[in-house]
Amino acid sequence: MPPSLLLQHAPCARPTAKRTASLFSAAVLASKDGGGARPPRPRPRGKPRFSRQSAIRKSFQQEQVVFSTPVSPDPTVAVIGGGASGLACASALAARGVRSVVFDTGMHGLGGRMATRAVDDERQLVFDHAAQFFTASDERFQKLVEEWVERGLVREWRGSIGELEAGGHFRPIHSSTPRYIGVNGMRPLADAMLPENDLIKVIRPSWISKLEPFNGLWRLFENEKPRGQYDAIVIAHNGKCANRLLSTSGLPQLTKQMKRLELSSVWALLAAFEGPFPIPHNNSYGTFEGAFVRGVDSLSWMANNTRKLFPFETDRPECWTFFSTASYGRRNKVPQENIPNATAEKVQREMLGGVELALGLSKGSLQLPFYTRVQLWGAALPMNTPGVPCIFDPQGRAGICGDWLTGSSIEAAVLSGISLGDHVADYFASCGERPEEFAIGLDDSLNRVEGHDIGQFPGLDSSQKPQVAEAQLTATI
Missing domain, CATH: 3.50.50.60 (FAD/NAD(P)-binding domain)
Structure with a gap:
């Protein structure tokens, strides 16, 4: 400490x-x-x-x-x-x-919501399936983060993140505030x-x-x-x-x-793909690593864990974490300890459809993942x-x-x-x-909470005003 x-x-x-x-x-x-x-x-x-x-x-x-x-x-x-x-x-x-x-x-x-899932597979699939990244604004927390950096547990996430409007319109978020991730995922922290x-x-x-x-x-x-x-x-x-x-x-x-x-509910979808995601033709930003998704009912965040955690390893499959919106989680809430198969299949299908919509792809054109897992965070973001x-x-x-x-x-x-x-x-x-x-x-x-779709990040600049929590969701669950 x-x-x-x-x-x-x-x-x-x-x-x-x-x-x-x-x-x-x-x-x-x-x-x-x-x-x-x-x-x-x-x-x-x-x-x-x-x-x-x-x-x-x-x-x-x-x-x-x-x-x-x-x-x-x-x-x-x-x-x-x-x-x-x-x-x-x-x-x-x-x-x-x-x-x-x-x-x-x-x-x-x-670790609770500082969770990382490693699939015991020859292909070494790794997903941060809760907290995605964090910032540090308080001096006490900053000192702890500096200790983690010195010990090689944490590093800055310098990959491109931004806001992705439905249709594939990506806008990078530029900020002078460092974004931090766990070097081997969040759980070791x-x-x-x-x-x-x-x-x-x-x-x-x-x-x-x-x-x-x-x-x-x-x-x-x-x-x-x-x-x-x-x-x-x-x-x-x-x-x-x-x-x-x-x-x-x-x-x-x-x-x-x-x-x-009051707490929101959030669906998480972990998906591994053989090849890289297609880049929408109307963008020149290249490949992003994380995006706050706007205008898609079933999707609020998507992140490429492989590029985030293993930026220099090009032979790995792409492991993506997707999070639903709060309204979608509320409408499709079930007991998280016993998710019916029909619900899991429906959520997976609709969230992957949301990915296509966010990227501006035609329906059914996204390559099928060879590994998937859905999880419901029944007590995700605080709403007050x-x-x-x-x-x-x-x-x-x-x-x-x-x-x-x-x-x-x-x-x-x-x-x-x-x-x-x-x-x-x-x-x-x-x-x-x-x-x-x-x-x-x-x-x-208790008063209403405001923040980004996947939580609050003090110091992170954004061109869009924070959203009210009841219309948002988080990956810092």
Whole structure:
């Protein structure tokens, strides 16, 4: 993480950094029982109840949990979600000497929407099938990006990108702001966000299904299987799963804010072609690598992953990522965990038809791809945002981070995670004695988001005015 995230010792966090690390190593992070900084707690009998040490008040049709137990000198935070914001939060906590456990649902790796799919094939097909590129405008994020560049993980994307009007009319976007991509795709950046120490443990794939306050701690469960006890929790994902998790948590203020969030749905089509795309005859720009598509209902973005990631390798097939518009995603939304074959075929056919329309090609003239895959991002772009870097409920010792709090970009996600990690560390440093001073984002109203079709890119110049989010979609999903 950026150098500004230096280790700071809280007055009530008596262990030194080395002591904290040794406690982390000795403890079984999947549970607070059985060792570590505190003696084992007896297993409760019968139906679990709230501790006498926790006060409960009625609010927003949920009973608000209010922890009154002292803050532990050796706290552990559960971070639910291993995308950019969750990883940034865990890293910020580690920089302050606070240990955490990150629970992530990813089957193939961390990163969430910083996703890269590599097809295990002799032809080595590689697709960035979520975040396509990013810019850096904030000094804290810029320092992190510079570290990635020095480590060879990130480089500038100098290929031609622009706006493609239906009919094949391409207009390049010229900007002095660097555009960045992962050298080997976006996913490796997720692993690079974690510091090389033992203050962070990652558990995946894991679907946390229940949160339960007990004896001044939060107990986590995965399908009734205990996943440990924690001093504070961070929700670093959104959508229906987060809403379901919070709905019975005893955190009505967090629940209210999360339920106010509106998200678009986006179809992604990955397609590999034997030869290059035909260049429309009415253009002289040459071959572009990425384009914001205008005037095509089923298409908002298209990018050539092969030229973007492997610019000097001419013998590879062309691997393209296409994204639908928000309106198309809304009309064709299905359960993303179980997409019917008929829907997948329809979406593929209509999106490839949208490619022909965008390029100004006659119907049916586009070469057929030899590999395709469709995916629905059911919770893609935020369509409204409170404009605060993070949300924290000090009474329930729980917070939310994510790009949706300030925008729709990798930069927004990372800065949100850093902000919440520092905020939680400051709360621990106060020993929880002035909780009212640490409430943030609980009552802020949400306003409509504006940005480019595939997210927000601070500093990226465009000849066209930003579009309102409900009429757009993103690849920074």
